[in-house]
Amino acid sequence: MTEPQIAKGLAGVYADTSRISKVFDETNTLTYYGYPVQELAASCRFEEVAYLLWHGELPTTEQLKKFEQQERKERKISPKLLTVLRQFDKDAHPMDTLRTAVSFLGTEDPEWADNAPEANLKKAVRLLAQIPIIIAADSRLRKGEEPIVPREDLTMAENFFHMYFGEVPQKEVVRCFDASLTFYAEHSFNASTFTARVIISSLSDIYAAVTGAIGSLKGPLHGGANEAVMHMLLDIKEPSKAQAWIDDALATKKKVMGFGHRVYRNGDSRVPHMTKYFHDMAKLKDGEKWIEIEDILSKTVIGQKNIHPNLDFPVGPAYYLMGFEIPVFTPIFVMSRITGWAAHIMEQLEDNKLVRPLAVYNGVPQRPVEPIGKRKAA
Numbered sequence: 139m140t141e142p143q144i145a146k147g148l149a150g151v152y153a154d155t156s157r158i159s160k161v162f163d164e165t166n167t168l169t170y171y172g173y174p175v176q177e178l179a180a181s182c183r184f185e186e187v188a189y190l191l192w193h194g195e196l197p198t199t200e201q202l203k204k205f206e207q208q209e210r211k212e213r214k215i216s217p218k219l220l221t222v223l224r225q226f227d228k229d230a231h232p233m234d235t236l237r238t239a240v241s242f243l244g245t246e247d248p249e250w251a252d253n254a255p256e257a258n259l260k261k262a263v264r265l266l267a268q269i270p271i272i273i274a275a276d277s278r279l280r281k282g283e284e285p286i287v288p289r290e291d292l293t294m295a296e297n298f299f300h301m302y303f304g305e306v307p308q309k310e311v312v313r314c315f316d317a318s319l320t321f322y323a324e325h326s327f328n329a330s331t332f333t334a335r336v337i338i339s340s341l342s343d344i345y346a347a348v349t350g351a352i353g354s355l356k357g358p359l360h361g362g363a364n365e366a367v368m369h370m371l372l373d374i375k376e377p378s379k380a381q382a383w384i385d386d387a388l389a390t391k392k393k394v395m396g397f398g399h400r401v402y403r404n405g406d407s408r409v410p411h412m413t414k415y416f417h418d419m420a421k422l423k424d425g426e427k428w429i430e431i432e433d434i435l436s437k438t439v440i441g442q443k444n445i446h447p448n449l450d451f452p453v454g455p456a457y458y459l460m461g462f463e464i465p466v467f468t469p470i471f472v473m474s475r476i477t478g479w480a481a482h483i484m485e486q487l488e489d490n491k492l493v494r495p496l497a498v499y500n501g502v503p504q505r506p507v508e509p510i511g512k513r514k515a516a
Contacts, residue, residue: 167407176411184319191481212267213288233356239272244345262480273469274301314415321408324478330354334479335486339493364467366395367454377430384438396451405446416452423459
């Protein structure tokens with residue numbers, strides 16, 4: 139009998155089909171419904187990208203206007219949820235509080251069990267609108283400040299800054315943030331997206347699927363990497379220390395955060411474009427030293443290991459320069475990736491089959507249960 143082949147981490151395994159996104163190897167470009175993501179970031183606001191991921195086409199002017207009206211009307215969380223946020227420990231990680239808050243949203247929705255396409259689309263819009271509210275309110279409560287009421291006359295990016303800081307910054311800052319949301323929105327069967335598809339495949343509900351996806355994204359090998367990048371840069375502190383730091387890290391096989399990707403082998407097409415936005419931020423916020431440190435790290439790792447930076451490498455310092463606390467970086471990722479998760483949840487339900495893989499057993503053979511007096515200590 140031929141031994142089954144094990145694909146650790148499901149590497150190289152095709153679990154299903156999807157029309158939502160693809161990395162075209164010949165151009166090394168991530169696309170959403172065929173559109174290069176760097177072109178979407180340059181030409182479209184994040185709301186247009188959200189519409190694209192849920193409808194398969196970019197919106198017309200009228201479609202975008204209607205979509206934005208729907209999203210902006212949902213920009214409120216209930217007094218009950220606000221009470222829940224007030225109960226959280228101030229030292230709890232924002233991903234944990236966000237995960238719990240999204241689960242609570244499911245308890246407030248009387249139609250939580252309705253998995254019809256129209257129902258899930260409405261819920262997706264609600265999650266898109268309310269997740270930023272939750273993140274901003276939770277952050278302010280941690281600092282002893284009251285949440286700020288959202289505004290319906292602002293874009294999603296502008297409104298998030300308004301609720302988080304109490305003001306909308308320069309357009310260059312908003313532009314950088316909005317682009318990051320587009321770059322983070324979707325990436326095929328990544329760990330958190332696959333988690334969402336597995337959960338919804340049992341015919342659970344969108345809130346459960348998103349709650350599970352948030353748990354997966356929290357890990358430092360997935361969404362939490364943008365936080366780890368900034369902690370690494372702060373550990374290095376100054377450009378004068380960067381070369382010695384990276385030389386030691388490579389010599390001792392220390393993990394260098396922000397490099398490598400399971401899909402890209404010759405560089406991520408999102409990185410040069412996000413790096414440009416990060417550089418604009420650094421010049422605007424007197425953060426050129428982070429550019430210098432990253433240049434040294436990047437040249438050394440590429441030169442010695444031929445491993446390229448991933449999207450988290452420029453995003454981490456960009457968010458830091460905007461003024462966001464490091465533990466909030468990954469919740470911001472959720473703010474974006476809810477679009478991709480919801481798209482995959484709805485796609486999974488179109489032709490659903492319960493995800494149930496096999497495992498090769500490598501434990502002890504079958505054996506009898508011995509009476510307690512005859513058992514030997516392990």
